[in-house]
Amino acid sequence: MAGYSEINLNNFSEFADTTERRFAEGADLVKDLDDVMSLYMVENIPAGTGDRRLLYESFDADTYARNKAEGANASKAQAVMGYNVTATRKRIAAEIDITYEARVDGKNQEIIKKVTSLSTHVPQRMALDGTHIFTFATATSYTDMDGDTVTTTVGDSLALVSAVHTLNGSSSTYSNVITGNPAFSQGGLEVAMLQANTQIVNNFNEQRVMNFNTVVTYNDPATVREVRQLLNSTADTTQNNPGVTNTYKGMFKHVILPRLATTAAGAYDSTKAKYWMYIAVGEWDAHCLIWEPANLKKPAAGNNGEDLHNDNWSFGCRGGYVFRAVAGRGLLHSTGLGA
Numbered sequence: 001m002a003g004y005s006e007i008n009l010n011n012f013s014e015f016a017d018t019t020e021r022r023f024a025e026g027a028d029l030v031k032d033l034d035d036v037m038s039l040y041m042v043e044n045i046p047a048g049t050g051d052r053r054l055l056y057e058s059f060d061a062d063t064y065a066r067n068k069a070e071g072a073n074a075s076k077a078q079a080v081m082g083y084n085v086t087a088t089r090k091r092i093a094a095e096i097d098i099t100y101e102a103r104v105d106g107k108n109q110e111i112i113k114k115v116t117s118l119s120t121h122v123p124q125r126m127a128l129d130g131t132h133i134f135t136f137a138t139a140t141s142y143t144d145m146d147g148d149t150v151t152t153t154v155g156d157s158l159a160l161v162s163a164v165h166t167l168n169g170s171s172s173t174y175s176n177v178i179t180g181n182p183a184f185s186q187g188g189l190e191v192a193m194l195q196a197n198t199q200i201v202n203n204f205n206e207q208r209v210m211n212f213n214t215v216v217t218y219n220d221p222a223t224v225r226e227v228r229q230l231l232n233s234t235a236d237t238t239q240n241n242p243g244v245t246n247t248y249k250g251m252f253k254h255v256i257l258p259r260l261a262t263t264a265a266g267a268y269d270s271t272k273a274k275y276w277m278y279i280a281v282g283e284w285d286a287h288c289l290i291w292e293p294a295n296l297k298k299p300a301a302g303n304n305g306e307d308l309h310n311d312n313w314s315f316g317c318r319g320g321y322v323f324r325a326v327a328g329r330g331l332l333h334s335t336g337l338g339a
Helices: 014-024 033-037 099-103 108-119 122-135 184-197 221-232
Strands: 043-046 052-056 060-062 077-080 084-088 091-096 141-143 149-151 166-167 170-174 212-219 253-255 276-279 284-298 313-325 331-334
Touching: 014 108, 033 060, 033 122, 052 184, 060 108, 060 313, 084 313, 091 122, 108 284, 108 313, 122 166, 122 284, 122 313, 149 166, 212 221, 221 253
Parallel strands: 043 284, 212 253
Antiparallel strands: 052 084, 060 077, 091 313, 141 149, 166 170, 212 276, 276 331, 284 313
8 A cells, every 4th residue: 555645446456455454354353252252162154044043952862771671661761852042143234434535645544544443343243242142141131232132041031041940851940050159269169060060961850961161251350360370379279288289270261251241332341340150161052153254345446335425435344143052051150249
């Protein structure tokens, strides 16, 4: 771009190339997006295959073989399909205008700043929406910044976090509320670990084992300090004797979500600053489905990219995706505020 003081369709190719490269860098500028995406099972949806997907829990069979008496028929194993949810694509967009005056007056740096800003709009919104599954985990829905109702229930029609999640093959229930909603600490983690042993069941209420491998928090300094001390200390953090080994050193991954304590509009919400979760990432049934990766729309000769009335060039970004959790099993949640 530096070689031109005026940007027009005759020298547009160099400008377009610079713009596309700036746009491609946009996702890298959104530092928390990769962390958010790491908590979900991510799937790219082929074009022409509809705007929704039916997401199922696993197909469950009962666990144990039964006694077979001499000459008697073998017992039939029971099987049941888990709950399901419908995930429907949302499409998002943003646009900026490059004025005639900016183009002809050589305001290249101003233009580049605008394009760079545009490149982050879709990744920023994806990071917010993916985080808000956790932010509003105790609710059955919330109203987003566009005024749309976002359903956050899981397959049993309850909130993602509930003390009475139901089972499709049993009258029993399970809880993924960390008992007492403790602030994060070694003791709080041990409460969660005990629940990971007792509250992970199949749809017949039979014990299952999941690999709980991740702690998720907001970037609240005191909470982050507690997590890092537990992860990195060589000694037991609750003991005065430095010779007592810290058995939790390096046992889980810590993911910080800086948008966790926010309102639906992305403003700070102090009531959620102490939230933390213990998650079996890779086994927890939560999905990010991507129909349309972030992409750039730019003006060109003949595509009406220049407004006849004011000579502006319009650049736009688009994306299409949905985040949806199918079940509470595999995620344990605490508000960090006490019971």
